Amino acid sequence: MVSTETASILSSSAATASDDITSLKLHEVAALVKRKKISPVEITRACLVRIEALNPLLNAFITVTAESALAEARQAESEVQKGMWRGPLHGIPIALKDLFDTAGVRTTAASALFKDRIPQEDAAVVQRLRHAGAVFLGKLNMHELAFGPTTPATSYFGRVCNPWATERISGGSSGGSGAAAAAGLCYGALGSDTGGSIRQPAAFCGIVGLKPTYGRVSTRGVIPVSWSADHIGPMTRSVVDAAIVLQAIAGYDAKEVTSYDMPMEDYAAATTSTGRLPVRIGVTRDFFYEGLDPEVKEAIDQAIATLTNLGAEIRQITMDVSTDRVVIQSEAFAYHSENIEKHPELYLPETLAKLRLGAGIDMGTYIKARLKLDQLRREAPKIFAGVDVLIPPPKASE
Numbered sequence: 001m002v003s004t005e006t007a008s009i010l011s012s013s014a015a016t017a018s019d020d021i022t023s024l025k026l027h028e029v030a031a032l033v034k035r036k037k038i039s040p041v042e043i044t045r046a047c048l049v050r051i052e053a054l055n056p057l058l059n060a061f062i063t064v065t066a067e068s069a070l071a072e073a074r075q076a077e078s079e080v081q082k083g084m085w086r087g088p089l090h091g092i093p094i095a096l097k098d099l100f101d102t103a104g105v106r107t108t109a110a111s112a113l114f115k116d117r118i119p120q121e122d123a124a125v126v127q128r129l130r131h132a133g134a135v136f137l138g139k140l141n142m143h144e145l146a147f148g149p150t151t152p153a154t155s156y157f158g159r160v161c162n163p164w165a166t167e168r169i170s171g172g173s174s175g176g177s178g179a180a181a182a183a184g185l186c187y188g189a190l191g192s193d194t195g196g197s198i199r200q201p202a203a204f205c206g207i208v209g210l211k212p213t214y215g216r217v218s219t220r221g222v223i224p225v226s227w228s229a230d231h232i233g234p235m236t237r238s239v240v241d242a243a244i245v246l247q248a249i250a251g252y253d254a255k256e257v258t259s260y261d262m263p264m265e266d267y268a269a270a271t272t273s274t275g276r277l278p279v280r281i282g283v284t285r286d287f288f289y290e291g292l293d294p295e296v297k298e299a300i301d302q303a304i305a306t307l308t309n310l311g312a313e314i315r316q317i318t319m320d321v322s323t324d325r326v327v328i329q330s331e332a333f334a335y336h337s338e339n340i341e342k343h344p345e346l347y348l349p350e351t352l353a354k355l356r357l358g359a360g361i362d363m364g365t366y367i368k369a370r371l372k373l374d375q376l377r378r379e380a381p382k383i384f385a386g387v388d389v390l391i392p393p394p395k396a397s398e
Contacts (some may be wrong), residue, residue: 008164009057009183021046022184026241027268029187030088033080040080040091043187044073044135047093051137051185058161060170060180062098064138065105069093072135079133088244088268090133095186097177098139099146100126100232101221109223110155111144113339113346123221124256125190125232125249132248137186140176144351146192146225147332148172149200154350162204171201171395177235178205188236188245194225194328196394198233203394209235210242214377215260217246218253226331227258228373229324243267281307282317282387296393304391315387320376326361326369333358 021029021043032038048066055061076091098108101119108114122130129136143154149172153159160175162168163183170179174191178201181189191198193211202209210233217232224230234245247268252261283304308314333340336347336355344352 009054009166010163019050019184022050022187024187025238026092026187026236027088027238027244030090030092030244033091034085034088036080040073040076040135041070043091044069044093044137047137047184047186050183054163054183054185057166058163058170058179058183058185059158060141060160060176060183060185061095061137062108062110062139062141062157062176063106065136066138068105069135069137076133076135086131086133087248089129089248092134092187093137094129094134094245095137095140095177095180095189096126097142097146097174097189097191099142099192099223100139100190101223102126102136102139105139107139107223108156109145110142110157111347111351112156113145113343114223115156119221121221124218124253126221128249128251129190134248140174140180140189142176143173143197144348145223145332145336145355146173146194146197147351147354149175154348156348164206169204171204173197174201174209174235178202178207178209181205181235181237182207188234188241190245190249191233191235192219192222192225193231193233194229195324198231198235200394202235207235207237208239208242209233210246212246212250213260213262215258216250216262218251218256218259220253220256220259224331224335226328228327228331228370230258240268240271243271279388280313280315280386282315282383282390284317284319284390284392286319286321292393296395300391300393317383317387317390319383320372323369323372326365327373329354329358330361330366330369331358333361 029043033040051061051064073091080091098110101107101121101123103119103122106118141155141157141160143149144156148154160170160179162170163179174197177189177191180186182205198209198211211231212233214231219230219232234242236242250264253259304314333355
């Protein structure tokens with residue numbers, strides 16, 4: 001059970017002796033590992049100590065794989081000492097949203113439906129992280145089946161608390177990933193995003209969350225929400241760290257039908273650009289602006305004003321995203337329909353109710369929505385020909 005204590009653990013006495021190490025960002029500790037100034041075993045132990053101290057307050061982890069993590073850290077340390085450094089993730093402790101298949105380690109999607117599910121093979125992104133030498137600390141809590149925000153009633157394993165204010169939620173569905181990364185329980189985490197599930201918890205927890213281009217990161221071995229809209233991405237404490245993780249997990253996967261063969265950039269190098277504003281920033285009122293909470297609107301307006309003062313050019317744009325919900329709900333129900341019919345009691349009530357909304361969408365409506373989504377994707381290059389980035393609110397209201 002998660003503690004009922006309400007506080008910011010990031011500024012409280014709940015801190016541990018491992019803080020000096022775990023407060024470092026991924027790229028900072030990676031540089032120390034490369035220079036043999038710190039060992040993968042040392043930083044893995046520091047993360048495990050911090051998990052033991054703070055996870056009872058956060059409930060970010062469903063499964064902690066301490067023994068295998070230390071074994072992986074020892075292997076990484078041996079390789080680094082022999083001059084076999086693989087790159088900036090070598091020996092770095094990472095955690096995974098409990099949606100990614102991990103061979104021999106249960107993958108539950110925070111649902112009673114999968115509470116005893118043990119995959120035989122790693123997801124494609126897990127394979128890539130292993131190849132990069134990452135150390136896996138365990139599996140992270142989330143909204144059941146990645147179908148909404150992580151609130152008290154929407155994970156089989158209980159709510160995830162926000163490390164800045166434990167009485168508040170961490171966002172979802174990748175709530176455990178956001179909380180763990182923000183609280184220094186790991187140096188980075190993987191999340192998934194279908195309708196905001198990386199971006200929202202990143203915003204709530206004050207970290208960087210990146211939803212990559214569709215098809216750039218393989219979804220093979222990831223329990224799906226919507227085949228047309230699922231994305232895998234990093235959640236870290238800096239942009240450079242997100243770029244490092246993306247570099248490791250991105251790339252074409254011939255075994256995954258939604259994977260695209262597209263040119264790869266050096267993402268980490270791109271973050272060191274000395275370029276300055278002006279950039280062209282697109283502001284669209286199509287994302288959540290109806291019913292927008294006044295505090296959220298004020299924060300966005302202040303950010304836009306700051307960017308304008310720094311030389312950014314603000315452009316109003318229009319994007320019709322009204323059909324994405326139809327596609328997501330239809331595909332989510334299609335994946336779960338058989339289990340819903342046979343074992344509805346294994347779903348939490350809120351998740352079950354949302355999934356059943358997809359049952360009422362007929363094939364014609366789905367096809368029209370899917371065609372409209374494809375049209376939006378074709379038009380996206382035209383939109384981004386006029387702007388460099390978009391600023392939408394991560395969440396409309398409470």
